[in-house]
Amino acid sequence: MAPRKGEDSSRRTESRSLQPLRPNAISKSAQSAASKRRPGRRLKHSRDTPSQSRSPLTGSSASPSVAPPVRRRALCMLEVLPVEVIELIFLYSLNLNLPRASPVLAAAISREHIYGLLIILACWDDPPTDNPFSKAMAAILAPLDYVPLTLDERSRLQEAVFRCRWCTMQRVREQIPKMMILTLHRHWINAGMVMKPDQQATLDRFMTRQEGNKSLVLEGKGKPLHRFAELLSQQSPQIARMAQLPGPHDYELHIKPNVLVELRSLTWKTSIVWPAIQLHAFPPRLLRGRSGGFTADDVTFLEMLRLCSNNFWTRSSQLRPDSQTLVDRTALHQGVTNAIRTSNLNAMTSLLKIDEFTYRFGSHNDGRATYYTIPSDHFLTVTRSGRDNPHLNQAFFEALIRASAESIPAHSPEITQWCVENMQLGEQNPPKYSDINGRFAKWLSDFILRLPAQIDYAHNTPSAQLFYCGQLDVMDLEGCRFLDEVLSPCREPLMDYMDESSFHPEHFWVDKQGNEPS
Structure with missing residues (x-):
């Protein structure tokens, strides 16, 4: 049967639509579209751009609005590990370049509790001792499997930590009370000191940080301490042997919140001091200041490091030689010039106090009086x-x-x-x-x-x-x-x-958030 007129025309139209356009037809259609477009700057297309990629089906250019799929980088074996495992690997290695290896590792490690642990490891004064490591200390340092660092290891870590941008005054300040609590556990509580009930209750309240922002003097009895025997051996071997006799020996505990812990032997009239921060050296970048001068936080940071590292108390002879703080005097006096030019009197005064104390009372002077000067150019x-x-x-x-x-x-x-x-x-x-x-x-x-x-x-x-x-x-x-x-x-x-400052360390001993430490 012959097709009707309507069917014949529709079939011809359908067959014509399935056939590809001829080149001359494409050019004519393009010319027609171009003639209808408003005059102006001609569009430029590059064959190398993703919008001009060829369609695999027709060979024609793909639509400019469709972007090609982005191939994602395959993660390495370390990056696919759980975050907790990555944290432990980082804390075990203490390699601060690890977060720079990839964004995935940086995201896994860049957490507040990791920052806090790094600051504690870099600044906590934990000399060798025979006192045990308690569960309370492990809770503060969790999830770290704590191993004491040597002085050289701690000094290198501290230098690297202070160079990091995340090491701010606020983050360091948050860790200082924790380092004080760790010191009290290590050298008083874990040493088995026996106290009177009322004084024990006072210390317990102080350790919870709910009250007690004033200095404390507590008494206790305990075993002979190896560190005192070492100090006394420099005076007399006979006295050192007597100091190791079974006790109980009488001790006094002096606490200045966020400043120092001092343990005095009443029996042998000697003492040991642990600063809240064992500062190996003042950060040179902090001493120099910024290009535009010192901010208020910079001055507070300087004063906090000065006071909490015990770089203001002139009885420095009680400090161990390894706890003396170094200072780059070139960087410091560059900071003094910076403070003068930017009219920052507080910054200049803080720098001068740091310079004079570390110069006069450094271990290199052996307690001798020293003639102190500053650059006359100031x-x-x-x-x-x-x-x-x-x-x-x-x-x-x-x-x-x-x-x-x-x-x-x-x-x-x-x-x-x-x-x-x-x-x-x-x-x-x-x-x-x-x-x-x-x-x-x-x-x-x-x-x-x-x-x-x-x-x-x-x-x-x-x-x-x-x-x-x-x-x-x-x-x-x-x-x-x-x-x-x-x-x-x-x-x-x-x-x-030296002890005058707008920064008061004892004011932030009480935990404003009510978080009781473990």
Whole structure:
């Protein structure tokens, strides 16, 4: 039967639609589309772009909106392990380059409890001892299978940790109470010290961090401690043998929250100190400051490290030689210059305290008095910076003199001009400048004339420097002049400022979140 007219036309249309277009037909259709498109910049296509990839079925270009599938990198055997196993591998190796190997490993390891364990391992002072390791200590360090580090291992780890960006002031501060609790467990509780019930209850409350942000003095009786015998052997072998006799021996425990633990032997009149942080060296990057100066957190970090590592307590002879803190003085005085140029008095004062303490009381001095100086360029930098604020500018100059008055450059035209200008301020505006800038500049101009004699005197007697740890020697002639000509009658004599700080370590002993440590 012959097809009807409608069927014949539909079949012809269907057969024509299944056939591929001829080249000339494609070009005509393209020309027709191009003629209808609005005039403007011509579209550019590259054969190498993913949107122009060829279709495997028709050989024509694929749609630009369809992106080719992205081939994912196959994970290695280490990356497919459970997160808990990756953490244990990292804590066992202590290789801080492991998170940099891949994003998967970085995501598995970059966790708050891992940061905390690294800080504890790097900063906890745990010297060799025969006291056992308790379950309470293991709970604080979980999931770490703790093995004590040697001094060299801890020093290298600490240097690497402080270089990391995640090692912030807040994270280090959170771990300091835990390190104190570990020290108390290791050297008092696990040593089997027996205390009176009321004092035991006081210590128990202190260990929970729910109260007790004040210093404590507790008494106890216990076995002879090997560490005391080592100390006494340096004085007398006979006394050292007596110190190892069976007890009980009488001990005193002195605790300054987040600062130090001191164990005193009342029987043998000696003591051992464990700082809250065993700081091998101040981080050079923190000493230098940022390119734009020191932030408030940077200054707090400096003060926290200074105080919590016991770099302010002048009884440093009780510290072990391996707990003395090193400092890169080049980096530190670069930070002093940075602080002066950015008008940050708190940062400069903190740096000067660190420099003087570590210089005067370092183990290399063997307890001898040391003549301390700072770079004289700091005084010249003050005369060139911050002159728009005379009061603050004078405070910078006075802080430098309080650190080392003998370091003032003699015969400096810039300092002479600075003195003249500040004396003129006192004359032109007495109510505002005469009591501070004018009086100080007048004393300074006279002191510079007597400076050579003062330097000779201080060289021969280092403890007779005009200022010692920020304290004015009022018994000395120059000290009396400074007191009469600068401080009196409105200001008190300047005292030792090593323990003065805007940061108070004991204030964060109490756990604000109410988390009771295990």
